[in-house]
Amino acid sequence: MINKIEMFGITIHKFSMKExxxxxQEWLQFGGNDCKYVVTPNVDHVVQLEKNSAFKQAYAHxxxxxxxxxxxxxxxxxxxxxxxxxxxxxxxxxxIFTRFQQNNLPLRIYLLGAMPGVGEVAAxxxxxxxxxxxxxxxxxxxFGFEKDSDYCERICQSVANAKADLLVIGLGAPKQEIWVDKYAHKLPVKxxxxxGATIDFLAGNKPRAPMWMRKFGLEWLHRMCSEPKRLVKRYLVDAIIFPKLFFREWMAPRK
Known part of the structure; x- marks a missing residue:
């Protein structure tokens, strides 16, 4: 069974949430400490991938x-x-947390990101x-830590010292993807x-959209209304560019 597709210049796994x-779970229980990292493309990612080669490289890896x-x-x-x-x-x-809880399996995690104090509330x-x-x-x-290689080395050492299985990175895209691609070889996690904002959500620092909005794909609208100064411009740009990228994909020869 083919479990991947090619779309918008990236490979996407055809996995449900359960899959x-x-x-x-298998990687976290039985994998080595070779930092397999996971990325989750949305419309904004697809738009940014067009012009950001480091971001695209992170996706490829x-x-x-x-x-x-x-x-x-x-x-x-x-x-x-x-x-x-x-x-x-x-x-x-x-x-993931619920799966490990249901199976009474221990899981060690490291929270990297969000504003000061948010991680403690999330924990x-x-x-x-x-x-x-x-x-x-x-x-x-x-702020701007990713430009300081010594600081980044200290982060990697902190993660190594903690002996975490899972690193949860909430730095926003494309910073988080580019950073983990660059330093994965120094992060001994599984x-x-x-x-993105998951650490904030775990802390209750940012409210999730109501379930009905999530069901109908309107979580973006809830987030935009919650953070208009930061997100309105982004979503307007995405709304213009994404249909163009889709049309280009539609017109491309089918493989």
Whole structure:
């Protein structure tokens, strides 16, 4: 069975949420510390991948790519290579925790990202809801840290010292993907997840969209209304460029 498709110049795995968690559980239980990292393309990623070669390289090196965003899944269906469903990072992380909790399996995690103090609140919430999940490290890096190689080396050493199985990276795209691609060889974890605002969601610092909005693919609208200064321009640009990229994909010869 072919479990991948090619679309928008990237390879995407045809995994449901359950299948994704199945694979990640196996990696986390039985894999080596070779930092298999996971990226989750949405419309904004697709747009940025067009002009950012380092971002595209990070995607090419990822161990798993699963769709985050209903427009990406809808595009796959219209193009005749349907993805089963969205696998948003903000849902994937709790699903992994729940799987390990249900099976009473220990899991050591490191939270990298979000504003100062947010990781500590997220850790407390994780401990309360998923007692088997142990947060062994928390770091909110300084603004612009990715330009300081010594600082990045210290982050890698902190992750190594914590002996985490799973690194949850919430630095925003494309920074998180480019950073983990550059430093994966120095991160002795089994899995790293590039999952944007997920640490904020775990802390309750940013509210998730109501379930009905998520079901109908409107979580972007909720986020835009929650952070208009940061997101309105981004979503307007994406709304203009993504249809053009889809049309180009539609017109390309079918393989």
């Amino acid at each position: 994704t968690v199945d694979v990640l 990822a161990a798993m790519v699963v769709a985050d965003g209903k427009p990406v899944v809808l595009a796959s269906k219209l193009l005749g290579k349907p993805l089963p469903e969205t696998v948003p990072g903000s849902d994937l992380v709790p699903n 407390a919430n994780i401990k309360s809801q998923w007692p088997v999940v142990e947060v062994v490290g928390i770091l909110s890096p300084d 899995v790293a997840l590039c999952v």
